[in-house]
Amino acid sequence: MRAETQNTVEEIKKSLNLLRQRMDWDTAQHRLEEFNARVEDPNLWDDTEKAQKLMRERQSLVDAMETYASIERDLNDNVELIELGEMEDDAEVVKDAEAALEALARKAAEKELEALLNGEADANDAFLEIHAGAGGTESCDWASMLARMYVRWAEKKGYKVELQSETPGDEAGIKSATYKISGHNAYGWLKSESGVHRLVRISPYDSAAKRHTSFSSVWVYPVVDDNIEIEVNPADIRIDTYRSSGAGGQHVNTTDSAVRITHNPTGIVVTSSEKSQHQNRDIAMKALKSRLYQLELDRRNQAINEAHEAKGEAGWGNQIRSYVLQPYQMVKDLRTNFETSDTKGVLDGDLDGLMAATLAQDVSGKSRAEAQGEA
Numbered sequence: 001m002r003a004e005t006q007n008t009v010e011e012i013k014k015s016l017n018l019l020r021q022r023m024d025w026d027t028a029q030h031r032l033e034e035f036n037a038r039v040e041d042p043n044l045w046d047d048t049e050k051a052q053k054l055m056r057e058r059q060s061l062v063d064a065m066e067t068y069a070s071i072e073r074d075l076n077d078n079v080e081l082i083e084l085g086e087m088e089d090d091a092e093v094v095k096d097a098e099a100a101l102e103a104l105a106r107k108a109a110e111k112e113l114e115a116l117l118n119g120e121a122d123a124n125d126a127f128l129e130i131h132a133g134a135g136g137t138e139s140c141d142w143a144s145m146l147a148r149m150y151v152r153w154a155e156k157k158g159y160k161v162e163l164q165s166e167t168p169g170d171e172a173g174i175k176s177a178t179y180k181i182s183g184h185n186a187y188g189w190l191k192s193e194s195g196v197h198r199l200v201r202i203s204p205y206d207s208a209a210k211r212h213t214s215f216s217s218v219w220v221y222p223v224v225d226d227n228i229e230i231e232v233n234p235a236d237i238r239i240d241t242y243r244s245s246g247a248g249g250q251h252v253n254t255t256d257s258a259v260r261i262t263h264n265p266t267g268i269v270v271t272s273s274e275k276s277q278h279q280n281r282d283i284a285m286k287a288l289k290s291r292l293y294q295l296e297l298d299r300r301n302q303a304i305n306e307a308h309e310a311k312g313e314a315g316w317g318n319q320i321r322s323y324v325l326q327p328y329q330m331v332k333d334l335r336t337n338f339e340t341s342d343t344k345g346v347l348d349g350d351l352d353g354l355m356a357a358t359l360a361q362d363v364s365g366k367s368r369a370e371a372q373g374e375a
Contacts, residue, residue: 019068019071032058032065081096082098085097126222128179129176129217130147137173138212148347150190150218153350154179163178182223192354194219195217196216202326237261257273257277258271259277261285263292272284320334321333321354329342
């Protein structure tokens with residue numbers, strides 16, 4: 001077996017080892033049997049929320065076990081194929097098996113990262129806010145580009161995307177937008193995107209074709225599960241109704257049904273502009289509770305971005321990532337130094353590499369801190 005292929009095999013084995021540790025493989029079958037026994041209890045669905053939580057936990061364990069077994073089986077099968085091909089001097093079989101191992105290594109690395117999404121709210125759905133920074137039309141256009149990028153990323157993940165509210169720009173783009181991204185580990189993946197994003201390009205709105213720098217901010221917080229109690233003192237909030245701006249259409253209406261809730265102690269402002277004022281109150285209140293929950297997570301876990309406590313201005317000094325389209329092509333994350341020249345791919349939603357680098361850094365930093373604590 002070639003040294004390069006042997007290294008690929010070793011990387012897959014490392015990922016398998018981490019997956020095994022995360023799910024506690026030695027007790028996994030026993031825990032699954034316990035789940036199955038509880039599922040058979042005829043009184044289980046007397047408490048719907050408890051039953052749904054149990055079913056989610058069981059399915060999560062089943063998925064983890066099947067993923068581990070599948071990767072291990074494919075690894076063994078392809079190693080055997082390579083050995084057989086080398087014995088029979090069949091270069092085509094060896095080549096196909098090596099290609100399969102390369103693909104398997106990418107899958108194993110992705111599953112390894114997903115296994116590290118074990119924060120308190122990582123598995124939750126997420127709210128994603130985008131706000132244009134100073135700069136008028138340029139920043140509003142950049143904000144709309146970011147919105148498109150995240151929607152495409154979510155769709156590639158198979159997540160459900162719902163536009164909660166949107167304020168269009170005066171001439172183009174958007175001043176702000178809030179999305180709900182629903183799917184397993186949506187928050188765990190997206191939490192690394194909180195911060196200021198910087199764009200450098202030749203402006204399509206500048207007749208002199210000069211380079212412009214634009215800023216927009218992205219803030220992510222988890223959707224609070226119904227069984228998580230977040231108390232909001234009615235005296236701490238102000239609820240306003242207003243006529244939402246825009247030309248109408250599927251997502252933006254022009255009635256006085258839009259709702260804005262301001263949480264006075266924290267300064268958090270949430271909005272919703274669906275057609276029903278009652279629905280908007282529910283959506284906005286849920287978003288507020290999620291934001292307050294995020295603040296608590298920030299206090300307890302320094303690895304999660306603390307931007308919600310001190311967002312700062314969307315500009316120099318607060319940025320996490322640069323997207324340079326001219327005079328060269330590059331996207332660079334300033335926290336991890338991960339960079340790629342595939343700017344088109346990134347803006348079309350290919351964000352996993354950038355997200356994974358930040359996630360791995362967070363986990364590495366957490367592991368070092370834990371090791372120092374044990375020492």
